Amino acid sequence: MENSASAPAPTIDPANLPALLRLLGYEPAAAGAAGVPLRGVRNPDGSLRWVWPATLRQPLFLEFYSATSPKARLFSALVRLVFWCRLQGLFFRQLPGRYVASGEQAWPTADFALFTGTPGPNRKAVCCYDDTSDQRVFAKLPLGPIAVQKVQAETAHLRALGQQEHAAFEVPQVLGAGPDFLLQTSVKRPGAHRAASFDSAHAYFLTELLAATSVRQPIEASICWHSIEAQVAALQDLDGSRVPFGLRAKLRHLRLSIDASRELSFAFAHGDFTPWNCWLGPEKLAIYDLELALPGASLLYDLFHFEVQQALLGSRRPARAIRTQALAVATEHFPAVPAEELGLAWQLYLLHQVATGALLYHAQTPWHPQVTWLLNGWNALLTLELTSVLEHRQLALYDLHDYVQLLAEPGVVLKPRADNAYYPAPTSDLDLLLTKENVLAGVQFMQEFGLLQSAVVRSAAHMQSVDCLFLDGSLLTVDLLHQLHRQALHLLDAQAVRGQAHRDEAGVYVPSLGHDFTYTWLFYWLNHSDMPLGHLRYFQRFPLARQAGLLAHLQISYGLSFHSIAEASVYHEASAAHLEFVLRRAPANHRARRWPRGLRYLLSTATEFLRPGGLVITFSGVDGAGKSTVIEHVKERLEKKWRKRVVVIRHRPSVLPIISAWKYGKQGAEARSIRSLPRQGQNFGLSSSLARFAYYYFDYVVGQVVIWLKYTRRGHVVLYDRYYFDFINDGRRSNISLPTRLTKVLYALVNKPQLNFFLYADPEEILRRKQELSASTIRQLTQEYQELFGQLDARYRRSRYVPIENHDLGQTLDLIGEYIGQEIHP
Incomplete structure (x- = not known):
């Protein structure tokens, strides 16, 4: 059945049913003439998948269907039942028109089934029929030039394999081939089945x-x-x-x-x-x-x-x-x-x-x-x-950006400042604007990411935030927004921002310049802060005419005039009050809309308040052990790497002022404290020491509640530069002389921070940095602190008390980082 004279197959639209049937030797019947009616099954998008003559008595089109799953096997069984009961007309609609054989093609015979092919350049229609000797035949019909090449390649492979006898497998026999078709036998044998598992x-x-x-x-x-x-x-x-x-x-x-x-x-x-x-x-x-x-x-x-x-x-x-x-x-x-x-x-x-x-x-x-x-x-x-x-963070950025760009409604990257959104700054968060349904899907995607060590999800009325810790220790915070709100205020229409977004060079959707600038400006001004320098420089890169257009928008929309982007970037309290007034008068912020948003914000805030809060970390050590340097670096890492808000407190909560402030005033007391050296106080009396200690102890007991309400429950990290332990081991530093047993026992009522670090070094190194204590005093205090931390660590299992020899700053910071990571992402 060779047909080498056939012309090469043209590109055929699979939706053009007459063109497809013409490949099989059928053409539309003339009006009023007899012809063969057709039935078919459509894909979910409405396109035709399978076509067959209405006279067909067996579901021949199931030869194209892979029934390997339980659902597929059930569908196949139901279709066979429908045909056995001759109920095809009830379940499969008749297609428009009738068709007659043109006589230009020797195959197929009257009964056939046609698969219209899988979309793509390799698309082929496949016809199944039984020839005159009842042998089942499949005809492959390429629908485009690339498909022609694939069919010709398959013909060559089948012929080459067919020349040999194979012990473990068999291939179809080529019955005929040409530039526009391939006829091959069926290889389905009695008792054969499809196996979903490799065996x-x-x-x-x-x-x-x-x-x-x-x-x-x-x-x-x-x-x-x-x-x-x-x-x-x-x-x-x-x-x-x-x-x-x-x-x-x-x-x-x-x-x-x-x-x-x-x-x-x-x-x-x-x-x-x-x-x-x-x-x-x-x-x-x-x-x-x-x-x-x-x-x-x-x-x-x-x-x-x-x-x-x-x-x-x-x-x-x-x-x-x-x-x-x-x-x-x-x-x-x-x-x-x-x-x-x-x-x-x-x-x-x-x-x-x-x-x-x-x-x-x-x-x-x-x-x-x-x-x-x-x-x-x-x-x-x-x-x-x-x-x-x-880095696992980079891999997560690759996958998340790809995922949201493949959604039916792709996500939009807010405040995109990197030249390529796939490569943001190492410490940057990722803000994505999605539909509400896709926000939930995005959270699930991040929670199921294969390299995730842990994920903390924080919910708000208009967004979900996911703090991700990856297996290699890298971090990424992803904010998935479905509305552009701040508390009860509606800032911009999210649907409009998504609708006017455009794809950048990497294929990521980013807001229009107007939406980008307005949202960025509103975000920082409504948070009572200047626009950061990185954002300012980005908008200043645009031509002056476009910058003027951005400023004109602020004038028209909010009634605020600025001479330059730089001026607009600087927060001004009176202008911000006017801005909030204008926003509240906008139709989107009418009371009937604003109040429900405000209620949702309060509910989400209350829910967040009941969740595990922030972290308290203390640093102890004699002067010269390097506490200040370590605290400075830890603060920077927490803010830039871990994206945490950090509060540094010296020694105690300071709800009450230092005692000398009652006499000299706050500024005078602080000046005297700076000028005086530690451990030089002259208070050695028991009663006066008890009074001073009671004052500071009350500050700890009451102040820990204030710190908890003000910072910890809001997710902040509190760093103490010295803590209550000084009262136990180094009371002289606070001008107190009391028995160690007393101050140690009273620690029971003081808040137990999650992490407590005691930094120490060789006396010679400490004296090189600061000559405030003798070498013998340094050794004594170091030994006492190490013993105290060992006792507390054994007693309070929910807190960690860690002595660290601070001889190498990098190693010290890495060790502290490991402990912090375990607390933030347990």
Whole structure:
């Protein structure tokens, strides 16, 4: 049935049913003439999926359906039941028009089923029918020039494989072929079934292919590697592609991480080996759809593809489970392959498959839902391979940005200041504007991210915040907003901001310049602060005419005039009061709307108030041990890395002023305190010491409640430069002379901070820094503090008392950071 004279297949729109049927030798019947009516099943988007003559008595179209899941098997059984009961007309609508055979095609016969194909450049229609000898035949009909190449390639592969007898598998027999079609026999044998799990029959098939075609060579010499390099390079050069930037960047990183001089086995591969492209028969495995066959694929390419495609499109399992399962199956069936080579082969499979798929989907419009499933799944799998190559925070940014850009309603990055939103400043948070439904999905995405050590979710009326600690210790705070509010005030219309957003060079949606400036300006002014320098410099980069337009908008919308962006960036209390007045008068902030928002804000604030709060950390040590330097660095790290608000308190809560303030006033007392050296007080009397201690002790007992209400419950971190422990071991510093046993016992009623650090060093080093104490006093105090911290650590299990020898600032800060990390993200 060769037909070499047929013309090359034109590009055919699958929605054009007459054009499709013309490939089968059918044409629309003339008005009033007899013809064959058709029935069909549509895809969720309304396009036709399967078409067959209304006279068909058996559901022949199920030959195109992979019934491997319970749901699929149930659907298949119900369809067969409907046909057995002759109830097709009740469940499958008749399509418009009738068709008659034109006589230009010798196939198919009267009974056939037509699959309109999977969208994309490789799209082909597939017709199933029984020929005159009752042999089931499949006709592949390419619908475009690329599909023509694929069908011709499959024809060549089938003929080459068909020339040999295979012990473990069989392939379809080519009955006829031409530039615009391929006729092949069915390979489904009686008793055959589809297997969703890779088993010994699949392994025998791969073993036979490896034995016949395997070649061991350096990776860099293989066809596979040359293809990977070309495809990955092509992906980097795409402009305006819907294929997300993060996935393309990770392909580049993974390719660069592989040592291409290493040797590996390469062999012929099916290329699209999946449960739905093979039948597990009683004797052999039958394979078909070899249009993507690869002459030199990396080791076990088909095994990995079988596992990945089934997991991503079938069971929808998470990436880590897919990777674990794929490598476990490979180890079980191919135990002779070293684990190191399996890992390398797995990475080469991912590189080739993802790069191939990404280029295919770049050329394909529109995308069906499975494309998004695959892109998100591939992204997660690539992330697992790069855990030792890239910071986990960066990998999370890749994946999250890709995820929100692939949503039906993509997210918008607020206050985007980096040249590429995928690479923000190391200490920057990420603010995303999404729909309310996508906010919840975004929170779930972050909570399920494969490299997450812990995540703390904080809810507000208009947003959800996720504080992420990753396995490598890096951090990222993500604010997912669905409304642009501040407390009860509506600032901007979120739907308008999303609607007017545009894609930047990396494909990320960012607000228009007007929305960006207005939201940034409102955000800081309504928080009673200046616009930070980084934001100011960003807006000053634009031409003066555009800056003038931004300022004109502030004049028109809020009645505030500024001569420059720099002037507008500086917070002014009177102007801010006017701004709030104008906002309250806006229709969006009418009382009927503002009050419910205010109530929701109060409820979310109350809910947050009841959640675990902030953290209290104390630093003790003799003068010269380096407390001030350490506290300064810890504060900076907490603010920039951990994104925490930090309050530094000296010695005590200071709800009550120092005693001398009653006599000299606050400023005079502070000046005298600065001029005087520690431990020089002349108070040695018991009664006066009791009085002074009682005053300060009352400050601790009452003040700890104030600190808790004012800071800790709001999530702040409080750093104490010295704490109550000085009253126990170094009362002379506070001009107090009391028994240690008394002050130690009364610690029971004082707040127990979560972390307490005692910093010490060699007396010689301390004296080099400050010559305020003798070497013997330093040794004595150091020993007493170490003993005290050991006793307290054994007694109060919910607090930690940690002595640290501060001889290397970097090591000290790293150790303190580990303890802080355990408290913030337990």
